[in-house]
Amino acid sequence: MKVRDSGMPEQTYWESLFNIDGVLDDLQVDPRIHDAVEVGCGYGTFTLSVAARISGTLHSFDIEPEMIAITQARATTSAIPNLQLSLRDVIADGFGLPAGSVDALFLFNILHAENPVGLLRAGAELVRPGGRVLAIHWRSDIPTPRGPDLSIRPRPEQIATWADSVGLRPESSRLLPPWHFGLVLYR
DSSP states (O other), X not given: OOOTTOOOOOHHHHHTTOOHHHHHHHTXXXXXXXXXXXXXXXXXXXXXXXXXXXXXOEEEEESOHHHHHHHHHHHHHTTOOSEEEEEOOHHHHOOOSOTTOEEEEEEESOTTSSOHHHHHHHHHHHEEEEEEEEEEEEOSSSOOSSOSOTTTOOOHHHHHHHHHHTTOEEOXXXXXXXXXXXXXXXX
């Protein structure tokens, strides 16, 4: 199922909207994370950097064959060996991985989905005890050049409430300049 009000602009423009290293540094994405999952690889904007930083395998899922192909080509060019890309609708079909099997789950710009609580619940089951769900989303307190309609754009306190309802312990939100906020949710 395609997430509502989603769509990818041209790749160079899209990637200009993020401070990728800054976001990953702030969320402490490093070799202490062994295996991880990413929902929605897109162009591989975060995928390649996450895979290069962690010590295990990054399982990355997308529903668009074109996004999988682009990310795979970029991973091959960059010699990223620890990336497992899968064409899969995780919202409809689940992750296909054992419960409690990963250290981290990345939910970047996707919690405007129709059922964000269900996605967080599935993530809470997938992440091992002590693991983290790392979420970023477009800010709604300032004008942003992209992002879903403000009426469906989650706010940090909404995500924290949703996370708490599925057994994830939210850490305080943080600004991720220029256009995002982030939350670390602990299992």
